[in-house]
Amino acid sequence: MRIILVIILFFVCLSSSSWVKSLSPSLNDDVLGLIVFKADIQDPEGKLSSWNEDDESPCNNWVGVKCNPRSNRVSDLVLDGFGLSGKLGRGLLQLQFLRKLSLVRNNLTGPISLSFSLLSNLRVLDLSENSFSRPIESEFFRQCGSLQSISLAKNKFSGQIPESLGSCSTVTLLNFSGNQFSGLLPSGLWSLQGLRSLDLSDNLLEGEIQGIGGLSNLRGISLRKNQFTGGVPDGIGDCLFLRSVDLGENSLYGGLPSTMQKLALCNALVLCKNGFTGELPEWIGEMRSLETLDLSENNFSGQIPDAIGKLQSLKVLNVSKNGLTGIMPESLSNCLNLLVLDISHNSLTGDLPSWVLKLGLQQVLFSDNGLSGSMDSVLASSTENSRRKLVILDVSQNKLSGEIPSAVGDCSGLQLLNMSRNSFLGSIPANIGQLKTLEILDLSENQLNTSIPLEIGSAISLKELTLEKNSLGGNIPNSIGNCSSLMSLSLANNEISGSIPTSLAKLAYLQIVDFSFNNLTGNIPKQLANLVHLQSFNISHNQLNGELPAGGFFNTIAPSAVSDNPSLCGSPVNKSCLTVLPKPLVLNPNSTDATPGTFSQSFHHGKKILSTSTLIAIGAAASIFIGVIAITVLNLRVTASTSRSAAAHAYFGGNDFSQSPTTDGNSGKLVMFSGEPDFSTGAHALLNKDCELGRGGFGAVYRTMLKDGRSVAIKKLTVSSLVKSQEDFEREVKNLGKVHHGNLVALEGYYWTSSLQLLIYEFVSGGDLYKHLHEGSGGKTLHWNERFNIILGAAKGLAHLHQMNIIHYNLKSSNILIDSSGEPKIADYGLARLLPMLDRYVLSSKIQSALGYMAPEFACRTVKITEKCDVYGFGVLALEVVTGKRPVEYMEDDVVVLCDMVRGALEEGKVEECVDARLQGKFPAEAAIPVMKLGLICTSQVPSNRPDMAEVVKILELIRSPSEDQDDFK
Known part of the structure; x- marks a missing residue:
């Protein structure tokens, strides 16, 4: 009730200035305004529980509230990360002495009101990382008073940035990044001479960048990830205090203006993902403070200039994905602070520079060039300390040759090693297993010709191992099962023999396996069916035999993934697996045993064991035996049918599922999406209540078992009168059978008659x-x-x-x-x-x-x-x-x-x-x-x-x- 009275008092105060003057500050301003503000929002975590309307002042123990000790009035309201939601009300308008309002990382929504401009003493406004939306009113910034810092970053604001922003002459920081602002920049923006930091990145802004030279006090500018066009204006050279320039991911074009060389204090220049052309200028070496230079994904041509070696402070150099040619300048070895060097996807030539690892680089990315030479000299010339610092080494798709040096095992901090698509030969160094932090190893498309070292299993952090398209022989080492994080394993197009190790079943995160085009033999371990994350398993073009594993991913494996294994059987290869029977007992007339009629399980090569008359006699006896069994089974069916319901009879059809599409009352159509329709206890299951798992709105569920010992769950639908026609039913069920996901119960088949429909699912235990x-x-x-x-x-x-x-x-x-x-x-x-x-x-x-x-x-x-x-x-x-x-x-x-x-x-x-x-x-x-x-x-x-x-x-x-x-x- 008291809160309601406070809110009523607040609106009365708003409507009558004389009332406001007559009430004491402790009642009509700060306490009143904050309580009304609290009433307008939701505080699910109770962070504002210390705000009590009975307090005379909020300056003592109200969380997030800071007061001026002289005036005892609220000066700062900082509620960052409080989990607040709702919309901002007018309660804040009572905080007439508020200098800082920060509501970062909440879930506040709606537009921001024009009335905020009435907070004339406000210096800092930070509403970043909320869910504010809609365009900002055109006059919002008209009376921005003494605002020095404005951040609306990471919200959902749309529309144009208001022209009234030009009225904020005292602003020094402006951050509108991470919104959906569109259209042209307001012309008044370039008149804010006191502006030091401007961040408009990650929006939909367009047009040319003009007038930047007027921001002479600017320290940092980011217009990244917009739709700006045109070139970099010459006026940028007048911003002598600039330390950071990020114009990446736009549609800028042309060459770089020479005035940029005047930016002697600039330590970060990012112009990536644009359409800049021309050669890299020599004057880039005059920007001596540069620590980050990112010119990647443009259309620069020519050579990397020697002058770049003057950049003694450079830590990151990225010129990847351009059209650069020539050799890498020796002067780069003078950049002693360099940590990241990315020249990938260009047309650079010459030998791999021997100095490259001397610098203590963390990331070396040289892929997709024309570099030649060997890795031996590069690693030999580096120190042990510099090798330990290396995290990423990518020299793929070049013309490198020679052996992979064992010194690569000394790069103990490596997380990615990619040497693919070169001409490396010989063996994979055994000490590569010493790389305990290595996550990605790609040595594919080389001329490696020995076996995979057993020590590979010691690289316990491996997630991707790619060795395809080499001449590797030997077996797949069992130790690979120790790489418990492995997700992708490709050994395709080699000469690997032996069997697939059972230890692969221990790789719980395994998603992609490619063993195609090798000489693998033996059975596929059935334990692999337990790999729940498996998405692809290609074993085509080998000499594997036996039955494919049942269950899991292998129920839906593509035929192409198992093709050209002549002795492999199972549904995907369209070849039934023969039941393994004991050797037949035959009469051996050549036995030296004194007892006539001795039985033997052996055959003598080149000798006729049984005469024709004997074979005829055995055949006749077998026919009589089969006939007796058939008559017995028919008698049992007749007897059983008298005690079974008509529905059960329609379902089992004498325990012989028919593949016929007929739908009369005595036979049905059984379809299994993978494997043969081979039930062992199906009849018992549906007739025995003990096997019932439960009942739901669509029918009862029973557990039964296939002859291979695998359990399935059968849902007997009880909505027969509503079920579609057979054609529609089968189409829908087959569509459901194509749905595969680790968190969905797999539909494995169905049974149809006009009076009974069954769905066959995997059994979940x-x-x-x-x-x-x-x-x-x-x-x-x-x-x-x-x-x-x-x-x-x-x-x-x-x-x-x-x-x-x-x-x-x-x-x-x-x-x-x-x-x-x-x-x-x-x-x-x-x-x-x-x-x-x-x-x-x-x-x-x-x-x-x-x-x-x-x-x-x-x-x-x-x-x-x-x-x-x-x-x-x-x-x-x-x-x-x-x-x-x-x-x-x-x-x-x-x-x-x-x-x-x-x-x-x-x-x-x-x-x-x-x-x-x-x-x-x-x-x-x-x-x-x-x-x-x-x-x-x-x-x-x-x-x-x-x-x-x-x-x-x-x-x-x-x-x-x-x-x-x-x-x-x-």
């Missing part, structure tokens, strides 16, 4: 999320990291569905399955597509168990059902996982809706209390609270206010980053 959260599955409580991974995994799976234009419609915790490694997999997606029409009332009746997850638009016929319905369900799911509470809880005399409960707690600053009590404080608040906020955003009543799932994934990745290494939450 860990149970569903609902049981883990609410029924204590296994007596174990999910810790925070497990919960977060479930939320993130579900988001990724849902985002993939939406990318494939598939709406789930039925997202809930019981449809999130947990596999043996704790990874979530979304089930039951896309089933509504099997219905002849999407009637939301029919659909609602089928998924009524999803109460609490359903978006409000389901209740309105006129609102289109879109992916945003899934986003709503995901938001509820995220809240359910964090809080451990059901979407709707029925109490004795009340009904608690989870979304409303969390939203209320957020408004009261008590949202942290909503986290599942079973976590007992073992969770990072900096992650749990943002996840709950995200859940509330996803459950917005207005569909357009909900983010896309791709955006949700990005937000979750950002939330995860600060706390991903916190073991306390496991």
